[in-house]
Amino acid sequence: MNVPCNMQPTTKSDVYTFGVVLFELFTGRPAILRDPEPTGVTRWARQHMARGNIEGVVDPRMHGDYDVDSVWKAAEIALKCTEQASTQRPAMTDVVAQLQECLELEEGRTGGYENTSFYTGSGSGSSSNDPNLGYNAYASDGQSIDVS
Known part of the structure; x- marks a missing residue:
């Protein structure tokens, strides 16, 4: 296009x-x-x-x-x-x-979430409404990956 x-x-x-x-x-x-x-x-x-x-x-x-x-x-x-x-x-x-x-x-x-192998959530436990916070993805092995 x-x-x-x-x-x-x-x-x-x-x-x-x-x-x-x-x-x-x-x-x-x-x-x-x-x-x-x-x-x-x-x-x-x-x-x-x-x-x-x-x-x-x-x-x-x-x-x-x-x-x-x-x-x-x-x-x-x-x-x-x-x-x-x-x-x-x-x-x-x-x-x-x-x-x-x-x-x-x-x-x-x-x-529910506890049986899934991938979860996304706010990075530092602070309010996810803060646009300055990044998001982390947590793989099933517990490793955190910044996906902001």
Whole structure:
């Protein structure tokens, strides 16, 4: 997609970018795939999803350890975020609410956070409302990774 240099980012372009990142997260693939020819992960995922093939879209390293309904919902959110017409993209508050529903589906499957192997939270135990705080990801081995 060619974007003129004088265009400024908007909340709707941020939503589009978030949709691409969401696709990258659950597919385990980069934004641009290079086999056999360069194509975007959004186009690749749309093609697979159009055939009803969510298992072919999800990162194989997940080994099927996910709620299929949750993944479909996350994929549909990513699709909405990456609509060509910016007016068709949801507001970020709607995206967050829908992702919360995905999380609830996963929590229902796993019994909550304590059984998951990855948790994100505020870095120093201070209020997560402070925009100056980074976020840490905690892998199952307890190692902290700054993801700010």
